[in-house]
Amino acid sequence: MSYSGKAWLVSVALLLPLATSVAQTAQKEEPPKWSLSLGAQPSMDLRTRDPGVDARFAVTLTRIWQAPGSRFSRHISLMAGADAPRGVESINSLFCQGCSTSLGRNFAGLTGGGAIDLFHVFRFTPYVQGGAGIYYDRRWGTLTDPSRPGARAFKQNEFSFGVNAGLGIKARLGSHEFFVEQMLHAVNAIPLDRAVYPLNFGIRF
Numbered sequence: 001m002s003y004s005g006k007a008w009l010v011s012v013a014l015l016l017p018l019a020t021s022v023a024q025t026a027q028k029e030e031p032p033k034w035s036l037s038l039g040a041q042p043s044m045d046l047r048t049r050d051p052g053v054d055a056r057f058a059v060t061l062t063r064i065w066q067a068p069g070s071r072f073s074r075h076i077s078l079m080a081g082a083d084a085p086r087g088v089e090s091i092n093s094l095f096c097q098g099c100s101t102s103l104g105r106n107f108a109g110l111t112g113g114g115a116i117d118l119f120h121v122f123r124f125t126p127y128v129q130g131g132a133g134i135y136y137d138r139r140w141g142t143l144t145d146p147s148r149p150g151a152r153a154f155k156q157n158e159f160s161f162g163v164n165a166g167l168g169i170k171a172r173l174g175s176h177e178f179f180v181e182q183m184l185h186a187v188n189a190i191p192l193d194r195a196v197y198p199l200n201f202g203i204r205f
Contacts, residue, residue, distance in 0.1 A: 041055070056081060063075060082106045168182065
């Protein structure tokens with residue numbers, strides 16, 4: 001065997017254990033344990049004829065449990081959000097001439113569920129997830145009547161059992177993951193109404 005052939009075999013013998021060690025370390029690397037995301041409902045309208053905008057925002061903090069190398073994970077999430085306040089002017093009826101109304105909504109959810117990584121392409125991994133939990137929904141409003149001093153307020157608070165599902169894609173950069181996901185929260189499981197569906201952008205760490 002020539003000198004160059006022997007040198008090549010020696011190099012392979014030295015580098016093979018190192019490559020194997022690096023591969024094993026990558027496979028056993030701990031996945032992120034927390035995620036934080038900010039979201040907005042895609043159907044927002046920033047050019048309404050009434051005062052204010054038709055927009056809904058949400059923030060979600062999630063604790064994740066996923067074994068190294070596993071496609072499956074479990075999580076508990078705390079989601080909170082609000083609608084941007086909106087006004088409705090010039091309400092004319094038999095009982096209220098020239099009245100105006102301001103409307104708003106706050107909501108929150110404590111949910112648990114699971115997710116499945118579908119496949120891996122380079123650094124990108126699409127996934128699906130779902131869960132269920134307890135939701136809180138608060139709607140409020142004020143009615144201003146020019147013929148009466150002050151404003152009349154009304155509000156509605158409700159707790160309910162709801163379900164959620166989502167589809168997203170994540171990309172790993174170092175020890176962190178960045179993701180984009182479309183979620184659907186059915187605040188009422190029966191019937192399926194009062195849904196919240198934010199498009200979330202976040203980081204897992």
